[in-house]
Amino acid sequence: xxxxxxxxxxxxxxxxxxxxxxxxxxxxxxxxxxxxxxxxxxxxxxxxxxxxxxxxxxxxxxxxxxxxxxxxxxxxxxxxxxxxxxxxxxxxxxxxxxxxxxxxxxxxxxxxxxx
Amino acid sequence: xxxxxxxxxxxxxxxxxxxxxxxxxxxxxxxxxxxxxxxxxxxxxxxxxxxxxxxxxxxxxxxxxxxxxxxxxxxxxxxxxxxxxxxxxxxxxxxxxxxxxxxxxxxxxxx
Numbered sequence: 010x011x012x013x014x015x016x017x018x019x020x021x022x023x024x025x026x027x028x029x030x031x032x033x034x035x036x037x038x039x040x041x042x043x044x045x046x047x048x049x050x051x052x053x054x055x056x057x058x059x060x061x062x063x064x065x066x067x068x069x070x071x072x073x074x075x076x077x078x079x080x081x082x083x084x085x086x087x088x089x090x091x092x093x094x095x096x097x098x099x100x101x102x103x104x105x106x107x108x109x110x111x112x113x114x115x116x117x118x119x120x121x122x123x124x
Numbered sequence: 125x126x127x128x129x130x131x132x133x134x135x136x137x138x139x140x141x142x143x144x145x146x147x148x149x150x151x152x153x154x155x156x157x158x159x160x161x162x163x164x165x166x167x168x169x170x171x172x173x174x175x176x177x178x179x180x181x182x183x184x185x186x187x188x189x190x191x192x193x194x195x196x197x198x199x200x201x202x203x204x205x206x207x208x209x210x211x212x213x214x215x216x217x218x219x220x221x222x223x224x225x226x227x228x229x230x231x232x233x234x235x
Contacts, residue, residue: 040221051227052168052212059221099167103220111156111175111220115167 012036013116015100021122028087030119032100034080040103041083042113043067043075045096052099058083090123097121127151130213130226139235143200147213147226150194154215154224157189159198162210162228171211172198203233 012035022028032041042057044067054067056075064075072094074086087094100116130147137143145159156175160168172187174180180187186199196215200207213226 042223052225057221103223111216111218112158112170112173113214113216113223114170115160117167118165120165 013100013102013114015098015116015119017119018117019120021124022090024091024123025089028090028121030085030098030100030121032083032085032116034083034100034102036102036104036114037080038102038104038114039080040113041077042101042103043073043083043085044099044101044115045069045094046099046118047096055085055098087121090121092123095121095123127224128213128215128226131229132227134230134232136232136234137203139203139205139233141203141233143203143207143231143233145198145200145211145213145229145231147196148194149196149215149224151215151217151224152191152194153217155218156216156220157187157196158214158216159185159187160212160214161207162212164209168212205233205235208232 014033016031043055044052046052053069055073058064058077076084098119101113103113128149159172161171162168174187174189177189177191184201188197210228210230212228214223216223
């Protein structure tokens with residue numbers, strides 16, 4: 010296991026409510042990512058972080074925000090959940106350039122249903 | 125044209141068969157190549173990791189990279205029902221901060 014813990018693992022929420030998903034790593038990796046995975050779309054990058062307080066947008070960032078106040082924690086917030094955000098969300102980590110860091114490890118996923 | 129193409133399957137084979145899974149890509153900057161196995165309702169699990177062109181073997185699994193053709197393959201020998209999963213190819217450039225994934229091939233190995 011890559012030392013990645015996601016919480017909650019399952020959540021049902023109502024449209025319009027804010028939701029925060031948490032990712033915690035024990036590997037001290039520099040890069041952390043949030044992906045969503047949907048049938049027909051594969052894995053799509055939402056946001057990523059390349060250090061504490063350093064974040065950037067991915068290809069499907071609208072409606073999502075992130076924060077990273079500590080190396081080990083990366084939070085994904087759905088500001089006002091919509092049904093189109095029903096998905097499985099994966100946190101991932103990478104060591105970054107060189108040093109064997111050119112690969113990425115995934116958490117077990119957080120299943121979110123917006124009703 | 126998508127950056128990474130992968131036959132989505134599904135692919136069904138009998139137990140003991142040799143399985144070939146393939147991806148093509150368009151970005152010549154990719155230097156690191158990965159294969160992931162994803163069981164239903166689980167996260168992707170790193171299976172194989174290779175750098176540049178060549179072959180890498182790990183037990184029943186062999187990863188091949190042909191950078192000149194922009195083509196990577198994963199071979200599974202003596203396939204088992206426990207190999208039934210979705211297989212994702214992935215790649216990154218030298219800087220290793222941006223990863224591109226194929227859509228995945230769903231494999232079923234029938235007893």
